[in-house]
Amino acid sequence: MTRNLSISLIFILAVSLNGFSQITGSGHDFSGNAWANNEICIVCHTPHNGTSTGNAPLWNRELSSVASYTLYSSVTMDAGSAIAPVANSASNSRLCLSCHDGTVALENFGGVSNGTTTIGIYGSGVGNIGTDLSNDHPISFTYDAALCIADPGLNDPTTTPVLNGTITTQMLFGGQLECATCHDVHDNSYGYFLRIDNTNSALCLTCHNK
Ligand code: HEC
Numbered sequence: 001m002t003r004n005l006s007i008s009l010i011f012i013l014a015v016s017l018n019g020f021s022q023i024t025g026s027g028h029d030f031s032g033n034a035w036a037n038n039e040i041c042i043v044c045h046t047p048h049n050g051t052s053t054g055n056a057p058l059w060n061r062e063l064s065s066v067a068s069y070t071l072y073s074s075v076t077m078d079a080g081s082a083i084a085p086v087a088n089s090a091s092n093s094r095l096c097l098s099c100h101d102g103t104v105a106l107e108n109f110g111g112v113s114n115g116t117t118t119i120g121i122y123g124s125g126v127g128n129i130g131t132d133l134s135n136d137h138p139i140s141f142t143y144d145a146a147l148c149i150a151d152p153g154l155n156d157p158t159t160t161p162v163l164n165g166t167i168t169t170q171m172l173f174g175g176q177l178e179c180a181t182c183h184d185v186h187d188n189s190y191g192y193f194l195r196i197d198n199t200n201s202a203l204c205l206t207c208h209n210k
Pocket residue numbers: 021023028040041042043044045057092095096180184185186
């Protein structure tokens with residue numbers, strides 16, 4: 001181990017012992033806003049009385065009432081994708097869309113429903129991807145070995161190694177490709193909250209054999 005590496009490891013250890021989360025200071029750290037109660041997790045999670053519907057981990061936020069999003073489609077796309085309605089959605093992309101579709105105020109968590117700060121008017125406004133997702137990478141569909149037979153340009157998610165596991169175990173949610181497949185909402189180390197550094201398109205090449 002080089003000296004610089006050990007110094008950085010000590011620094012990282014010291015920072016984590018001080019209780020800083022990886023979210024601290026990122027675009028997902030809302031603790032500086034009066035409505036966030038000086039807390040980080042509370043805007044999205046609660047330890048009690050959260051919703052766990054549809055793969056939501058102790059979710060504290062109001063979900064978007066948008067009934068159906070327009071999703072990407074093309075003549076060469078082999079998978080079919082759809083986000084199920086809120087109540088029974090297995091798609092945890094719904095969680096991201098509870099801010100990023102621009103319809104639910106950021107303050108609408110923990111029972112609050114009269115907030116006014118939507119993502120479009122918060123910060124730079126770059127986070128507003130809207131409710132028309134047809135110009136965005138497809139989400140909310142099953143990515144499995146069978147899809148790779150239909151589309152040989154894909155790596156088999158069940159066997160392709162990534163992040164100490166496989167694509168299926170580390171990047172999919174109930175076998176589905178979702179927003180959080182490519183993004184890690186808790187960690188902005190690579191910018192854009194990417195789960196894998198996309199230098200030389202490494203993120204894309206994890207799955208696409210191009
Ligand atoms: C901006 C919203 C947001 C904030 C803030 C946030 N989370 Fe999350 N969290 C999510 C979403 C969305 C998921 C589901 C997607 C995923 O697992 O990547 C999740 C998943 C989780 C999970 C389950 C999956 C896993 O990674 O183990 C845990 C545990 C968790 N969050 C803990 C926390 C804690 C602790 C904090 C505060 C330090 C926090 N989160 C802050 C949105 C958030």
